[in-house]
Amino acid sequence: MADLSVNIAGVEFSNPIIAASGTIGFGHEYGELYPLSVFGGISCKGTTLEERLGNPPPRIAETSMGMLNAVGLQNPGAEHFINVELPWLKKQNTVIIANAAGSTENDYCKITELLSDTDVDMIELNISCPNVKAGGAQFGKSPQSVEKITSAVRKYCKKPLIIKLSPNVSDITEVARAAECAGADAVSLINTLTGMRIDINTRRPIIKNVTGGMSGPAVFPVAVRMVYQVKKAVKIPVIGLGGISTWQDAVEMMMAGADAIQIGTVLFTDPYAPIKISEGLHGWLDTHEMKSVTELTGTVITD
Amino acid sequence: MKFDVQDCTLVGKYRLTPTIYDFRLKNSQLAEITKPGQFTHVLIPGKTLRRPVSVCDVEGDIIRIVFEIRGDGTRILSECEVGSVINIIAPLGNGFNIPKDKKTVFIGGGIGVPPMLYCAEQAGSNSVVINGFRDKSAVILSEDFKKTGCRLIETTDNGTYGINGFVTDPLKEIIDDIDVIFACGPTPMLKNISILAKAHNKPCFVSLEQRMACGIGACLGCAVGIKKSDGSITYKHVCKDGPVFNSEEVDW
Numbered sequence: 001m002a003d004l005s006v007n008i009a010g011v012e013f014s015n016p017i018i019a020a021s022g023t024i025g026f027g028h029e030y031g032e033l034y035p036l037s038v039f040g041g042i043s044c045k046g047t048t049l050e051e052r053l054g055n056p057p058p059r060i061a062e063t064s065m066g067m068l069n070a071v072g073l074q075n076p077g078a079e080h081f082i083n084v085e086l087p088w089l090k091k092q093n094t095v096i097i098a099n100a101a102g103s104t105e106n107d108y109c110k111i112t113e114l115l116s117d118t119d120v121d122m123i124e125l126n127i128s129c130p131n132v133k134a135g136g137a138q139f140g141k142s143p144q145s146v147e148k149i150t151s152a153v154r155k156y157c158k159k160p161l162i163i164k165l166s167p168n169v170s171d172i173t174e175v176a177r178a179a180e181c182a183g184a185d186a187v188s189l190i191n192t193l194t195g196m197r198i199d200i201n202t203r204r205p206i207i208k209n210v211t212g213g214m215s216g217p218a219v220f221p222v223a224v225r226m227v228y229q230v231k232k233a234v235k236i237p238v239i240g241l242g243g244i245s246t247w248q249d250a251v252e253m254m255m256a257g258a259d260a261i262q263i264g265t266v267l268f269t270d271p272y273a274p275i276k277i278s279e280g281l282h283g284w285l286d287t288h289e290m291k292s293v294t295e296l297t298g299t300v301i302t303d
Numbered sequence: 304m305k306f307d308v309q310d311c312t313l314v315g316k317y318r319l320t321p322t323i324y325d326f327r328l329k330n331s332q333l334a335e336i337t338k339p340g341q342f343t344h345v346l347i348p349g350k351t352l353r354r355p356v357s358v359c360d361v362e363g364d365i366i367r368i369v370f371e372i373r374g375d376g377t378r379i380l381s382e383c384e385v386g387s388v389i390n391i392i393a394p395l396g397n398g399f400n401i402p403k404d405k406k407t408v409f410i411g412g413g414i415g416v417p418p419m420l421y422c423a424e425q426a427g428s429n430s431v432v433i434n435g436f437r438d439k440s441a442v443i444l445s446e447d448f449k450k451t452g453c454r455l456i457e458t459t460d461n462g463t464y465g466i467n468g469f470v471t472d473p474l475k476e477i478i479d480d481i482d483v484i485f486a487c488g489p490t491p492m493l494k495n496i497s498i499l500a501k502a503h504n505k506p507c508f509v510s511l512e513q514r515m516a517c518g519i520g521a522c523l524g525c526a527v528g529i530k531k532s533d534g535s536i537t538y539k540h541v542c543k544d545g546p547v548f549n550s551e552e553v554d555w
Contacts, residue, residue: 025521029543032305032519045523053538060514060524062352062376067516074523074538206514216351268516269351271308271392 002285003292004278006040006260008237009160009185011121013040013095013260015281016293017250017274020241020264021046021099021124021164022071026085027092030271038274041095043188043262044081046126048101049111051077055131061197061206066216066243067265068195070131070209073101078111082118090119097162101126101136105149108139109156116158123159125150128166128191130213137191140166143178150182162239165189165230167219172226173233180234188239188262189230190223216265219243224256231257231298245273247280254296306395306519309333310388314365319443322372323414324381326389331364333393339421340399340485340510340547343368344518346390347376354380355515355542357487358394359417360424360447366393369417369443392518396546399508401425405482408433409453410470410496412488413441418510420447422485428452431477435470435492439463471495478503486510490555497550507550513541520544528554 004015014037019030021043027036036042054074061068075081081098089096098120102108108125115123127149129136139149150163163179165172167190176187192213197206205211223242231238240258244250245266253261266273281293290296315327328343337358343366344353354376360367372378383389399422401407407430411419416434423432432451435458436442442464448455456473457465466473470492474484478499486496487510500507513525520543529539529552536554539545 023517023522025523029517029519029521033308053536054523054526056528057526057538058514059526060352060516062350065351067351069516069522069524071523071526074526265351268353268518268522269346271519 001282002290004281006294008239008260009122011095011160015040015278016254016260017277018043018095018097018239018260018262019267019274020262021126023264023267026081027089030267031092033271034275035093037093038278039094040260041097041121042089043097043099043124044085044089045075046073046099046101046129047075047078047081047111048073049078049107051075051080056208058206058208061212063195063197063214063216064218066214066218068197068207068212068214069192070207070212072131072209073129073136078114082114086118086120095121097122097124099124099126099164101129105152108149108153112153113156116156120159122162123157124162124164124188125153126164128164130166130168130192130194130211131209137166137168140175141169143174146175147178147182150179150184154183160185162186162188164191166191167222167226167242168194173229176230176234180236184236186237186239187230187234188241190219190226190242193219193222215243217243217245220249224253227253227258228256228300245269247277247284250277250281251284251296254293255298255300257298259294259297304336306393307333308390308392310390311366313383313385313387313389316383316385319369320441323369323443325359325367325369328366328368328389328391329364330366333391334361334364334366337361337366337394338398339401339425340418341394341396342546344392344395345380347379349379350376352516353392353518355518357418357510358421360421371414395518395542397544399485399510399547401485402483403427406430406480407483407485408474408477408481410474410484410486410488411435412470412492413437415488415510416444418487419485420444420451423448423451423453426453430454431456431481433458433470433473435459435488436464469495471499474499478505481505484508493550494555497553497555500550508547509550509553510546511541511548511553512546515542518542530554
């Protein structure tokens, strides 16, 4: 059987499938169904210094082959994450990535400093959440702002640092380069695309927040394109996500340039997706007589 | 096993009204652990999100779900034929904790009626069921509720069947005589029942609905406002903390 392990910024993952932040909480629920070690890693729910209540409901709307969400970073705060969630997560035999969020540059620096002194394996900087009024995506919208926040956080970050990029920008390669120049160890993309649905009977937005982040199979081609472009623009590892729902999607995303992938929305459709994707990857690699999943990365032929 | 994702066989399909369907799903493992007031999260072919559907009843290895066509997803579900395989996550949610020795009233409104059937079956014959419907054409499950042995009261908003009025009308007449209220239905109905319960100092538990994604408590999508003891509002989640909440805690 082929080797599914990948190394991202010095961190060894048993397979390239990472649970995307915001879709798996802190792992307890999906952990009822299977050992969390089916994932190479888990990117935990976006965590802020203090507890956040999140946005008023409704927070969810379905779209054609996808969905919108505006949960708004509801989370129990850094202290709870570090003292309650992390000790349990560290026993799950999977890479633990903390997803750090905030409203100000100072918030991002502080939470990164706090998380750096814990057992988390990596820190993913969430500068691309479209559902909060302050912070979030505002830091991820331009190369200048990404460079500024990444540089600031880098000083406090003792762990490998992943910058999670927003697709809601004019040129994602510029933003990725800015993150790399400022000291990011890897980039992950794409966060959700800002979207909106209206209930035609009430003439009101379905989501109380009016807009939400779109995810699911419908965004997959956009994600593949952006990963393809970013891989050519940077030297640091690229984690590809956005609408991956089958093992074929996983192969495609890696061919586009991803060194690892994240899955999220598909968990809602099929909680057992990580196991099926893993099996599918093994099958593909064996059929094509490839020894390692890393041989797939960036192998798209464009001539 | 608390819950699992499993295939069921659709072994019975009945059309109760032009828009309401009664499905019998065969799966002994899931049926065995399903309690009243819990729900199933049903995979819809071609859809990203599953649809939460409450459990109407459990008979042996059959989970019975009754749902209304509300949109595209439930329409696709309604087109499944007997013999087809339906994938569900179940059983989900906390369910109703039904006391055996209390005089209980179970109140259902519209498509909130089905989950009260499995509840009423657990209660003693000194309990009461009040089911409310829009009009005569929307009335469902009358015969099933009669078999529970509970006293059955039915209302319609326009008086075309049963008592003319809302479920709260007969509730007002019996409320002093009962110990606890369980209800499922439209939010305005639940709110009015909650007000009545508080005025008469009766415990009241309501089953709530919200747009849902994961169904198991991971994504935090299906939030409802809940009052904390200090009066401030927090968000809990229908899928894991609910769907049943103490009505006094709900931020109506």
